[in-house]
Amino acid sequence: MPSFVTPALEPGALSSTRQPVLGDDALRLRPWADADASAVVSAYQEPEIQRWHARSLTADEAAEWISATHTAWTAETAVSWAVDLDGALAGRMTLTLDPAQGCAVAAYWTRTLARGRGVATRALCLATGWAFSVGMHRVELEHSTLNPASCRVARRAGFDAEGTRRESALHADGWHDMHVHARIDASSARSDAAHPGGTVEQRVSIERA
Numbered sequence: 001m002p003s004f005v006t007p008a009l010e011p012g013a014l015s016s017t018r019q020p021v022l023g024d025d026a027l028r029l030r031p032w033a034d035a036d037a038s039a040v041v042s043a044y045q046e047p048e049i050q051r052w053h054a055r056s057l058t059a060d061e062a063a064e065w066i067s068a069t070h071t072a073w074t075a076e077t078a079v080s081w082a083v084d085l086d087g088a089l090a091g092r093m094t095l096t097l098d099p100a101q102g103c104a105v106a107a108y109w110t111r112t113l114a115r116g117r118g119v120a121t122r123a124l125c126l127a128t129g130w131a132f133s134v135g136m137h138r139v140e141l142e143h144s145t146l147n148p149a150s151c152r153v154a155r156r157a158g159f160d161a162e163g164t165r166r167e168s169a170l171h172a173d174g175w176h177d178m179h180v181h182a183r184i185d186a187s188s189a190r191s192d193a194a195h196p197g198g199t200v201e202q203r204v205s206i207e208r209a
C-alpha cells in the first residue's frame with residue numbers, strides 16, 4: 001500500500017556500512033565480539049543488572065545474544081555496542097531502531113566496577129549523537145520509576161521527561177510505572193522552536209574499521 005510519508009532513512013542506509021565505533025577521551029563503543037561472552041555472563045549475574053533487566057545468561061545464551069546483535073544491525077532493527085572503559089567492558093548501549101520513522105529507543109546497563117564514572121551518560125550521548133548524525137529524528141528511553149539512577153542518566157544526557165506510563169512494564173517483582181524521556185534532533189527548526197534552550201553538547205568521533 002503506497003504511503004505519502006517519505007521514510008526518514010531509506011532501507012539499507014545503515015546496513016550498507018559497517019557498524020560504527022564511537023568514542024570520547026576514555027570511552028569506546030564498539031560492536032560486540034565473541035570474546036565478550038564471559039564478561040556478558042558475569043554482568044548478568046550482578047544484582048542491579050538482574051533487577052532492571054530481569055534475566056541471567058549462560059555462556060551459550062551469551063554467545064547467541066552477541067550473534068543476535070550483529071543480525072540486528074544487518075536487519076536495521078537495532079544497534080548494540082559494548083562499552084569499554086580503560087580497555088575493560090564497562091557496560092552496554094543499545095538503540096532499537098525504526099529507520100523509516102526516524103526513531104530509536106535506548107537501553108543500557110553499567111557494570112558495578114564502572115559505576116559512578118558517568119559511563120552510561122557518556123555512552124548515551126555518544127549513541128544519540130550518532131543516531132542524529134545518520135538521520136534519526138527522535139531517541140527515547142524509559143525506566144522504572146523505582147530506578148532513580150537511570151533517571152539521572154537520562155536527564156544528564158539532555159533527555160526531557162515526557163510523562164509516566166502506568167504499570168506498563170512487568171518486572172520480576174510485578175508491574176512497574178515507567179518514566180518516559182526523549183531527545184529530538186535539535187538541527188530541525190521545529191525542534192529549536194520547541195526547545196529554545198538546545199541540548200547537551202557532545203563530541204562524537206566515529207571510527208570506520
